[in-house]
Amino acid sequence: MRDFSYLRAASVDAARAGAIQPGAMLLAGGTTLLDLAKCGVATPDTVIDVTHLSGLSAIEVDADGARIGALAKMAAVADDPAIIAAFPAISQSLTLAASQQLRNMATIGGNLMQRTRCPYFRDPGTFSACNKRAPGSGCSAIGGVTRNHAVLGVSDACIATYHGDLAVALVAFDAVVEIGERSVAIDDFFLVPGDTPERETLIEAGEMITGIRVPASAGAGNSVYLKVRDRQSYEFAAASAAVSLELEDDGRTVRDIRVALGGVATKPWRARAVEQALIGKAIDAETVKAASLLAVEGAVSNGGNQYKIALAPRVVARAISDLASKTARTSGGQA
């Protein structure tokens, strides 16, 4: 790891002023930044430690929804009783991510900003071509080993997956990212690669995420995060789904549903076509299966990741069916 200067920010303003300098990077939990510095991908001249700032780690939940400070730790949010009750999918997306050690270190702000695990991106010594790292240099993944690469939102320039779990749940809930004074809808916050894969979010130099707001929604309390992966724990998603569901009083007709996908797209992926196909319909296995296939509309495979196109709709269908049968039971409707 190349050496750098270390600054401990005394305030958010000082952190921003420092971060606008060329070569400066914010350091929160360090679980992405120091990892990538060791890979030779991140080469900061200065790191600005924000972990000693106070007042940015509160977790507040009320009738309007939740507000989570950018420095709240993944573990703290995962275990927060009010979050578990109001937004179970958020808690589950965090509990199923990384390991407890990493969750104790990593912050919510840093979590959104985590970088892809594309092995070519992470290995500049062996693979010089990577449009995300070195714009215009090409993409080593296309034509290479692509088992964990994206099938949705890809471009000719980059097919790297966004691997984070939390953001998938946040996209389902229409969360808002607070960047100091400005607020951005989370679906707009993340960018598809297009011709500029080096640009992943709307964050500009010198900006800092200060918190996340999650508006209350009817189905939020009845939500789930289902993560399917190559090993049972401590692994990124092969495919995942965050789903929230509100049924009519009959216990079978969909009043509102939110569906988002992880592990298969270049950004946390809202599957609105699935939602539209189900609103107003009675839930049964065939309807759910047919609607879930819409989750991968427009998907493009690059060899080894072909399986994701078959897997993702099944993950969506299972998440919806599990929620529906649970809802039917608890509402006393037809089970």
Next chain:
Amino acid sequence: MTRTIPLSLAINGKPHTLDVEPRVTLLDALREHLSLTGTKKGCDQGQCGACTCHVDGERVLSCLTLAAQVEGRQVTTIEGIAGEDGTLHAVQKAFIEQDAFQCGYCTPGQIMSAVACIREGHAGSDAEIREYMSGNLCRCGAYNSIVAAVREAAAAVSVNEKVEAA
């Protein structure tokens, strides 16, 4: 270009001062600068858990933590969990009892993780232990015995707590 910064760290309840480059991780500070070699370096990239320590009582990976970041915090390493008189911690005893290692390289990290896992209340069943210990890999595959040791230690800790509370 070698610029060092002075740091004062509290490790296992004792103050230490050192001069290190800003990039030095807590793991390297412990092993290379303070001769506390109980904490192990496996992957050095946050993937194996061998370097697990406690910062302010919570388990973290020292390979992805800068030494500079833990100034003002309490660091506990494997050297700091036995009693002053050398009495082993309940988790250490359970690892010996259950033969929960082969080569022993992952063991300090496993033990630090297990101590925290029990304290967090995440050792309620074998399934929960497996889930919450999943950040500690063991290349020798001693997993079954590790789960047994954590289960045994969790029971011992809760008995101790009941005795202390009585």
